[in-house]
Amino acid sequence: MDKYKYLLVLSIFMALLPLFGQIDQPGIVIPDSLLPAIPDSLSFEKTKLDSLFYTADSIYFEYDKEQIRLYGSPTINYQMSEIIADSLLIDIKKERAYSYGYTRMRDGEQLLIGSNVRYDVNTQTGILDGGNSMMEKGYYSGSEIRKIANDVYDIDSGRFTSCDYAEPSYYFWAKKLRIYRGDKIVGKPVIAYVNHFPVFYFPFITIPIQKGRHPGFLIPEPGYNNTDGKYLRNIGWYYPYKDYADLILSLDLRERTGWRTSFRSNYLKRYLYSGGINATYQRNISQGTTNNDWSLQGNHHHDLLNKAALDVNLDFISNKRIWESSDDINQSLAQRLTSSVSYRKPIGSSYLNVGSVYTQDIINDRATISLPSASFNFPTRPVAELFSVSSDSWFSNLSYSYSLRFDHTGDLREPGYSFADVIWDNSTDPSDSSGATFLNEHHVGLKHNMGLSYNWKYRGWLSLREGIDYQESWMDRDRNDKKLVRGGAYSAYLSSNFNVYGVRNFSKSPIRSIRHILSPSVSLSYAPDTRKNSDLYSFGGIGISSSAKSASFSYGLDQKWQLKYMQGGAEKKLNDIITLSSRGSANLYKSEKRFGSISHSMNFRPGNISLGSWNINPGEFKLGEMKLGYSSQFSLQQNPYLVHWDEFSLRNQYFSQSISLGGSAPYKNYFPQPKNIMFNSFGTPDTLAMIDQFVDDAATNNNWSLSLTHNLYAPKDIFRAQSSNLRLGLTCKLTDNWSLSYSNYYNLKDKEMISQGFLLSRNLHCWKMDISINRRNEYWDYRIVLFNTLLPDALRFQTRESKKY
Numbered sequence: 169m170d171k172y173k174y175l176l177v178l179s180i181f182m183a184l185l186p187l188f189g190q191i192d193q194p195g196i197v198i199p200d201s202l203l204p205a206i207p208d209s210l211s212f213e214k215t216k217l218d219s220l221f222y223t224a225d226s227i228y229f230e231y232d233k234e235q236i237r238l239y240g241s242p243t244i245n246y247q248m249s250e251i252i253a254d255s256l257l258i259d260i261k262k263e264r265a266y267s268y269g270y271t272r273m274r275d276g277e278q279l280l281i282g283s284n285v286r287y288d289v290n291t292q293t294g295i296l297d298g299g300n301s302m303m304e305k306g307y308y309s310g311s312e313i314r315k316i317a318n319d320v321y322d323i324d325s326g327r328f329t330s331c332d333y334a335e336p337s338y339y340f341w342a343k344k345l346r347i348y349r350g351d352k353i354v355g356k357p358v359i360a361y362v363n364h365f366p367v368f369y370f371p372f373i374t375i376p377i378q379k380g381r382h383p384g385f386l387i388p389e390p391g392y393n394n395t396d397g398k399y400l401r402n403i404g405w406y407y408p409y410k411d412y413a414d415l416i417l418s419l420d421l422r423e424r425t426g427w428r429t430s431f432r433s434n435y436l437k438r439y440l441y442s443g444g445i446n447a448t449y450q451r452n453i454s455q456g457t458t459n460n461d462w463s464l465q466g467n468h469h470h471d472l473l474n475k476a477a478l479d480v481n482l483d484f485i486s487n488k489r490i491w492e493s494s495d496d497i498n499q500s501l502a503q504r505l506t507s508s509v510s511y512r513k514p515i516g517s518s519y520l521n522v523g524s525v526y527t528q529d530i531i532n533d534r535a536t537i538s539l540p541s542a543s544f545n546f547p548t549r550p551v552a553e554l555f556s557v558s559s560d561s562w563f564s565n566l567s568y569s570y571s572l573r574f575d576h577t578g579d580l581r582e583p584g585y586s587f588a589d590v591i592w593d594n595s596t597d598p599s600d601s602s603g604a605t606f607l608n609e610h611h612v613g614l615k616h617n618m619g620l621s622y623n624w625k626y627r628g629w630l631s632l633r634e635g636i637d638y639q640e641s642w643m644d645r646d647r648n649d650k651k652l653v654r655g656g657a658y659s660a661y662l663s664s665n666f667n668v669y670g671v672r673n674f675s676k677s678p679i680r681s682i683r684h685i686l687s688p689s690v691s692l693s694y695a696p697d698t699r700k701n702s703d704l705y706s707f708g709g710i711g712i713s714s715s716a717k718s719a720s721f722s723y724g725l726d727q728k729w730q731l732k733y734m735q736g737g738a739e740k741k742l743n744d745i746i747t748l749s750s751r752g753s754a755n756l757y758k759s760e761k762r763f764g765s766i767s768h769s770m771n772f773r774p775g776n777i778s779l780g781s782w783n784i785n786p787g788e789f790k791l792g793e794m795k796l797g798y799s800s801q802f803s804l805q806q807n808p809y810l811v812h813w814d815e816f817s818l819r820n821q822y823f824s825q826s827i828s829l830g831g832s833a834p835y836k837n838y839f840p841q842p843k844n845i846m847f848n849s850f851g852t853p854d855t856l857a858m859i860d861q862f863v864d865d866a867a868t869n870n871n872w873s874l875s876l877t878h879n880l881y882a883p884k885d886i887f888r889a890q891s892s893n894l895r896l897g898l899t900c901k902l903t904d905n906w907s908l909s910y911s912n913y914y915n916l917k918d919k920e921m922i923s924q925g926f927l928l929s930r931n932l933h934c935w936k937m938d939i940s941i942n943r944r945n946e947y948w949d950y951r952i953v954l955f956n957t958l959l960p961d962a963l964r965f966q967t968r969e970s971k972k973y
Contacts, residue, residue: 224242226239326341327339353377376961439471447462476511485505524541525537533584570618578592615712639657648703660694724751750766751767801823806818832872880916909925923944
């Protein structure tokens with residue numbers, strides 16, 4: 169009999185524990201790249217204990233009534249489950265269990281608090297008074313909770329919220345609330361409260377609480393704008409394929425401008441492949457004209473055997489109309505699209521590369537292709553590796569190199585070119601009677617590059633290098649239409665360079681030392697007369713020299729300034745704070761004006777300078793960790809024969825600079841809200857609290873930054889620039905809960921704003937509101953979005969409008 173009672177007590181409590189349990193809480197998502205190598209399976213078995221443990225100050229058996237009573241903080245533990253109550257009663261005869269007074273239950277991460285539990289083992293139904301529990305992404309409570317079926321629960325006067333405040337900032341109240349465990353919450357009628365004030369009424373509401381990825385319909389976005397009229401966007405269906413892929417099929421319906429359908433998918437299989445695809449088709453109605461347009465974007469990366477890899481990038485559209493109202497500024501401003509396929513395989517110490525590239529000019533309806541191209545580069549290696557030569561021998565400084573390239577290229581200039589034109593077509597322009605101009609033009613060729621060089625240092629400081637290179641190209645035809653032609657050319661060179669270091673130390677200055685590095689270089693090259701190759705084409709990576717005999721002298725001077733300084737008692741370095749480079753060359757076979765243009769470039773990069781903190785209101789508010797950053801670049805060319813004391817002949821001047829200022833601006837919370845500590849008595853942090861902390865940390869970023877970038881180009885006078893542009897970026901928190909982001913792109917020359925955008929965000933603890941306004945080219949749009957930070961898809965309200973002006 170005792171054994172029978174013991175087993176019945178065990179079965180009753182094991183049936184009681186999952187009564188109010190919900191699905192597992194989600195953990196904080198950690199980027200995959202930070203994880204060590206683990207199996208692909210996402211399922212892990214927890215070690216289970218088979219023993220039942222229970223404790224109480226006193227245990228009372230009533231054999232005649234077949235009841236067991238536990239008094240004085242009774243506790244029962246089994247595996248990952250626990251129940252604690254003021255007192256417990258087991259009625260073996262009726263197969264029922266009761267708890268009296270304050271009751272706490274745990275099943276793994278599932279927590280529930282209430283009183284006066286009544287549970288029937290046969291029907292597996294029960295009732296809990298004044299229940300409070302945590303479920304996936306939220307809290308719920310009610311005056312009475314009943315289990316009416318397997319994984320189905322009814323709550324009278326139920327309340328649901330994801331807010332972790334002791335007095336939640338918002339909640340949904342329903343007279344009748346039903347929970348489908350691991351699926352959804354349904355309530356009717358429902359009133360939404362904000363700070364205990366009713367703001368919305370819903371006849372019914374459904375909130376999904378499914379864990380993981382599940383197929384289903386997405387919430388569409390209704391709205392209106394002057395261009396499309398009334399619309400319903402993102403009428404979508406989502407389908408997850410195992411653990412590897414997500415698929416979304418969606419439809420947009422627009423009152424005035426037709427409809428659009430799209431298919432999107434992302435996939436990933438660790439250590440094997442990854443990628444995504446986005447395909448769109450639309451029927452666009454504009455000014456009484458109907459157009460059918462499509463677009464296709466995709467990418468795929470595949471890791472193959474022996475460290476080989478395959479990469480595919482697709483970017484095709486039928487007409488730019490499909491991107492006219494795009495939210496992506498890169499699509500709105502795009503003029504060319506590039507698609508490619510590439511294969512890479514290691515061979516020895518080098519790689520074999522094979523690929524194809526298709527570039528589409530969407531403005532002029534033209535295209536260029538490389539179908540296919542292949543290359544193999546054997547890196548520079550010592551010749552001594554091929555023979556048994558001592559490393560001390562002069563022969564060890566002799567090196568060789570070899571590369572091979574194959575190309576098939578095509579220029580498609582004929583509007584409405586066909587697929588056959590992409591593969592091969594050489595059709596001449598009918599308007600050119602000479603037949604020298606092609607509408608579509610293809611070429612095929614092969615090129616070899618071989619080199620032999622000798623490197624050595626004279627007295628350990630003067631670097632010397634001499635060598636000879638040979639190139640040979642084979643191609644399908646020449647300009648005279650002669651088939652299968654070849655051409656070759658060689659060149660020889662000699663170069664030298666060295667470094668000079670100068671250091672100046674300071675003992676009584678914050679700047680401790682300055683180092684100046686001077687690197688002069690000279691080279692001499694020779695190439696024979698190759699004008700016999702003038703009938704050969706040059707395309708892709710295939711080409712050959714076709715010039716007169718030449719001997720070139722090149723010179724250059726590179727300078728770098730580096731410094732050490734003291735800050736806060738510590739020594740710090742600034743490498744290459746200033747760099748200055750000058751380059752020039754001379755044609756030794758020319759009879760006059762042998763020297764060509766001299767090019768100069770200078771960079772100034774002092775890095776970030778710490779400005780400390782600025783106390784605006786001591787003890788209340790300050791701007792901390794302020795840093796100022798600056799960088800600039802200036803380049804130009806000079807004609808040495810036009811330089812005079814009153815004229816420096818500065819040409820092709822380009823100047824760019826950027827300045828940034830940033831830091832932190834912590835705000836003091838004058839009215840902190842107490843947290844919900846109802847479940848703290850269970851002793852360990854729950855997953856929901858970890859998620860809330862993660863969201864709070866992400867939302868309380870106190871950093872701010874301001875950046876300004878300016879660039880200009882002038883053919884002659886830099887003060888009369890041909891183009892001048894300005895970009896501004898700002899990110900800051902206006903208050904503890906309000907943040908602002910702003911960016912623009914302004915053409916200073918034409919005094920025209922190319923694009924600009926505002927984003928104003930309001931943190932509402934467990935909610936967030938974003939107000940964005942963007943303008944680019946002829947389009948502007950605004951969007952207002954209010955969403956729950958933990959249930960952004962289920963609890964989301966938004967409106968938007970766009971217009972072409």
